[in-house]
Amino acid sequence: MQKCYCKSGLNFSECCEPILRVLEVAPTALALMRSRYAAYCLGDVNYLQATTHDHTWTDDELKFIQDWADNSVWQHLDVLDSAEEMVEFKAYYIFNGEQHLHHEKSTFLKVNDMWKYVDGEIFEDKVNLLRNSACICGSGQKYKRCCAPKLKSKP
Numbered sequence: 001m002q003k004c005y006c007k008s009g010l011n012f013s014e015c016c017e018p019i020l021r022v023l024e025v026a027p028t029a030l031a032l033m034r035s036r037y038a039a040y041c042l043g044d045v046n047y048l049q050a051t052t053h054d055h056t057w058t059d060d061e062l063k064f065i066q067d068w069a070d071n072s073v074w075q076h077l078d079v080l081d082s083a084e085e086m087v088e089f090k091a092y093y094i095f096n097g098e099q100h101l102h103h104e105k106s107t108f109l110k111v112n113d114m115w116k117y118v119d120g121e122i123f124e125d126k127v128n129l130l131r132n133s134a135c136i137c138g139s140g141q142k143y144k145r146c147c148a149p150k151l152k153s154k155p
């Protein structure tokens with residue numbers, strides 16, 4: 001059984017897959033947010049576009065987001081807080097050989113019974129992953145033996 005990309009601990013088939021395949025609607029803003037993180041992991045830019053409120057991406061924007069999704073190692077999602085129309089989360093990923101942390105408080109809106117991503121406030125957090133601690137990706141290995149070797153310069 002494939003565990004869900006959104007790191008909920010549930011199986012993919014019982015978590016984000018039915019939402020991504022548009023077999024089920026996301027019941028909450030949080031469920032939509034989790035499915036959008038899974039879409040980044042899968043490089044499903046069409047889903048990301050379809051679940052963004054009131055915005056059509058240009059070809060350049062689409063290319064940029066596809067490149068970001070495809071060339072990142074998506075390591076972990078931490079949901080810090082959520083309310084009816086808000087989710088605050090931290091997403092950890094490696095892009096261009098650098099460790100990144102994306103901390104965002106996103107706003108969502110329900111339009112015709114479908115949750116959509118509106119926009120978000122982005123916090124500039126420093127990433128602080130310790131070489132000897134368990135890796136953020138949940139592999140059970142130490143960071144220095146798991147994700148750190150994928151970095152250009154060692155932390």
Ligand SMILES: [Zn+2]
Pocket residue numbers: 004005006007008012015016017034035038
């Ligand atoms: Zn999921």
Ligand SMILES: [Zn+2]
Pocket residue numbers: 075135136137138139143146147148
């Ligand atoms: Zn790792």
